Amino acid sequence: MRSLNSTWRQEEFHARVAALSAAQPGGRVLDIGCGRGLTVSHLMAQVGELGQVVAADRSTHSLQALRQAHPDASVDGRLTLVELDIAGPLPFESASFDNIVCQNVIECVADRDGLLAEIARVLRPGGTAVIGHYDFDGIMLASDDTVLTRCMVHGYADHIQAWQDASEGQMGRLLPGLVARSALNHVVTETVLFVELRLSMEGYAQGHLDGMVALSDTFGISRDRAVAWMNALQVRSDAGGFYYALPWTYVVARGA
Numbered sequence: 001m002r003s004l005n006s007t008w009r010q011e012e013f014h015a016r017v018a019a020l021s022a023a024q025p026g027g028r029v030l031d032i033g034c035g036r037g038l039t040v041s042h043l044m045a046q047v048g049e050l051g052q053v054v055a056a057d058r059s060t061h062s063l064q065a066l067r068q069a070h071p072d073a074s075v076d077g078r079l080t081l082v083e084l085d086i087a088g089p090l091p092f093e094s095a096s097f098d099n100i101v102c103q104n105v106i107e108c109v110a111d112r113d114g115l116l117a118e119i120a121r122v123l124r125p126g127g128t129a130v131i132g133h134y135d136f137d138g139i140m141l142a143s144d145d146t147v148l149t150r151c152m153v154h155g156y157a158d159h160i161q162a163w164q165d166a167s168e169g170q171m172g173r174l175l176p177g178l179v180a181r182s183a184l185n186h187v188v189t190e191t192v193l194f195v196e197l198r199l200s201m202e203g204y205a206q207g208h209l210d211g212m213v214a215l216s217d218t219f220g221i222s223r224d225r226a227v228a229w230m231n232a233l234q235v236r237s238d239a240g241g242f243y244y245a246l247p248w249t250y251v252v253a254r255g256a
Contacts, residue, residue, distance in 0.1 A: 001240065005195035008204035008246060010038065017103050018042035020130040020252055026050040027098040030122065032086055032115075033057055033105030037066035043101065044070070044078060054097070056082040056090075059163065087111065087165055090118045095255070097122050100129040103250075107133060107171035108164040112178055120183035123255035129184060132250030135172025135191075139208075142236065142243035148221070148229055155219030156212040172249035184253035194246040199237040205244040209233065 006012075017039050023029045023046040034040055034055035043053045057063055063081045073079035084091060087109045100123050106112050116131075123129050136157035143149040157169025168174065176189045196203040209230060216226035236242045 001197060003195040003197055005193050005245070007196050007202070008194035009202060014039040015042045017101060017130060017132065018046060020250065021099045021101050022128040023047050023051070023099040028052045028054070028096065029099040029101065030054045030056065030092070030097045032100065032102040032119070033108070034062070034066065035059070036062050037069065039101055039103065040066060040079070044073060049078070052078055052080060054080045054082060056084050056086065058083065058085050086115060090122055092122045094121050095124040098124055098127045100127070102129070103132045104134060106131065106175070106178070107168040108166060110166045113182065116178060116182040116184065120256065125255045127255040129253045129255070130250055131175065131179060131253065132248060133171040133175050135170060135247040135249060137169030138172060138247045140243065140245040142241065144232060145229060148225070151219070151221060152212045152216065152226065152229065155221065156215060159215055159219055172247050175249050176251055179251045179253055183256055185256050187252045187254055189249065189251045191247055191249045194248065196242070196244045198242050199234060204246055208246070
């Protein structure tokens with residue numbers, strides 16, 4: 001059996017995000033909440049030797065890893081790393097970026113309208129911003145224990161993790177409305193469903209479900225019960241009855 005929906009694969013996903021940004025040779029691009037920089041290498045390839053990628057994140061560790069991965073680019077200015085708290089004003093001049101990427105970030109801040117206002121401010125008129133988010137509360141998962149599965153999915157979706165100021169499990173479905181009321185010119189939105197029919201380290205489901213189990217006691221489910229739930233999902237996978245779908249919504253917008 002196979003699915004006509006794509007399976008989430010890390011390299012392909014981040015290449016897709018970068019492509020949606022429409023970054024061009026010689027352009028200046030901002031990646032807000034760049035994390036480990038999985039999209040950055042693709043953005044750098046798009047802007048080329050004469051362009052610049054500014055990678056911003058609040059994690060010192062992530063930025064150090066990114067610097068080590070691109071030592072030459074950090075020295076010659078093609079890659080600029082900025083440690084900042086995106087919950088406040090962005091430390092960049094108005095209309096100073098041709099393209100902006102903001103993936104799986106906006107739910108982490110309490111003032112989401114404020115972040116979008118800052119994105120609109122630093123994006124040049126006519127520039128492209130791609131803002132995306134998984135809808136973690138919209139995960140579809142086949143399971144024999146429907147009630148427990150709902151508790152695991154919803155509990156994890158709403159859990160505020162260490163790097164977050166806030167959490168919103170339904171951010172994917174809320175994103176188009178947020179952008180529509182911002183100063184950005186809305187162009188297009190799409191929701192993509194990544195489907196996996198077996199548990200595999202190549203996809204997204206394995207890490208996501210492991211994360212649910214690791215945090216289960218924080219939303220009222222004992223570790224033993226969560227582990228048994230995960231084991232049952234593995235049995236499903238081995239028997240060919242596994243189904244996991246991850247909704248990803250993104251908006252491509254233009255600077256006003």
